[in-house]
Amino acid sequence: DTAVSQTPKYLVTQMGNDKSIKCEQNLGHDTMYWYKQDSKKFLKIMFSYNNKELIINETVPNRFSPKSPDKAHLNLHINSLELGDSAVYFCASSQKRESYNEQFFGPGTRLTVL
Amino acid sequence: AQKVTQAQTEISVVEKEDVTLDCVYETRDTTYYLFWYKQPPSGELVFLIRRNSFDEQNEISGRYSWNFQKSTSSFNFTITASQVVDSAVYFCALSEADSYNFNKFYFGSGTKLNVKP
Numbered sequence: 001d002t003a004v005s006q007t008p009k010y011l012v013t014q015m016g017n018d019k020s021i022k023c024e025q026n027l028g029h030d031t032m033y034w035y036k037q038d039s040k041k042f043l044k045i046m047f048s049y050n051n052k053e054l055i056i057n058e059t060v061p062n063r064f065s066p067k068s069p070d071k072a073h074l075n076l077h078i079n080s081l082e083l084g085d086s087a088v089y090f091c092a093s094s095q096k097r098e099s100y101n102e103q104f105f106g107p108g109t110r111l112t113v114l
Numbered sequence: 115a116q117k118v119t120q121a122q123t124e125i126s127v128v129e130k131e132d133v134t135l136d137c138v139y140e141t142r143d144t145t146y147y148l149f150w151y152k153q154p155p156s157g158e159l160v161f162l163i164r165r166n167s168f169d170e171q172n173e174i175s176g177r178y179s180w181n182f183q184k185s186t187s188s189f190n191f192t193i194t195a196s197q198v199v200d201s202a203v204y205f206c207a208l209s210e211a212d213s214y215n216f217n218k219f220y221f222g223s224g225t226k227l228n229v230k231p
Contacts (some may be wrong), residue, residue: 041153041203043221053218069146080156090159099211100147103219105159 004028004106006091020069020077021109023091031055033073033103034066041053043090044091049074050097080112086113116212118142118208120222127196135191135225143167145211148182148189149219150212154202167205196229203227 004025034046035055041067048056049068055064063079067093074091094101118154119138127133139148163173165182173180177194195199203226207219 033217041224041226043205043219046219048216048218056218078213088157094217099145099215099217100164101122101217102149102161102164103217104161105151107158109166113142 001012001027004091004093004104006089006106006109008109009107010110010112012026012114014114015081015083017081018077018079019081019111021089021091021111023074023076023106025072025091025104025106026091026105027093027095028072028094030071031094031101032071033094033098034069034074034076035090035092035105037088037090037108039087047074047076055097070108081111081113082105086111116222117220118206118222120204120206120225122225123223124226124228125147126228126230130195131216132192132194133176133196133227133229134193135193135227136180137189137205137222139187139189139206139208141187141208141210143212147209147211148199150180150191151205151207152202153224159205162191165183193227196227196230198229201222201227201229 022053022102031050033048037043047066052068065077091106092103131189142189148165152160181190203224205224206222
């Protein structure tokens with residue numbers, strides 16, 4: 001059983017389109033995250049939800065909107081895609097929201113905007 | 115300013131050599147946590163270790179060992195007798211706890227390790 005799963009694994013789309021990435025964790029964790037990894041492999045946190053409540057919201061364009069229907073799911077919707085959005089997006093989860101918790105990562109979604 | 119610095123962008127070694135990956139961090143918090151993750155060519159991120167700021171004991175797990183030194187703000191990772199399967203990008207991360215205590219990771223830029231047969 002995959003602990004943190006993401007769909008799709010690859011996403012190729014045209015500039016201006018709207019797309020969504022889904023994430024699910026079956027670990028029973030309270031907290032979930034979205035990270036962006038750019039072409040230089042740099043990982044940066046975008047959002048974090050704890051029990052469906054948004055707790056971390058980094059300086060991310062408004063075109064990015066996370067949604068957590070329940071604590072096992074955290075989806076990422078992106079409107080009006082731009083070339084600079086091309087990256088690998090990782091979902092992660094941790095048991096609790098406190099700083100000492102290790103995070104478990106999904107396999108990543110490679111988004112390519114043409 | 116970057117909170118976690120991994121100055122070595124890429125390292126190449128021959129199998130069975132020992133290799134040390136450097137990680138230097140910056141924080142004003144007295145309570146914080148440091149992590150290492152491995153990202154193999156397949157792309158997933160694999161958790162390796164967590165260390166809290168009050169525990170400076172070095173840790174060994176098989177061929178892996180970690181050296182945490184608060185005096186130099188470093189948390190270095192050594193692989194002994196490297197193997198081809200160790201080839202990956204390794205990330206160091208910091209999570210601060212004093213004023214915030216939300217699990218917000220600051221990742222270093224990663225060190226790509228190439229182990230040649």
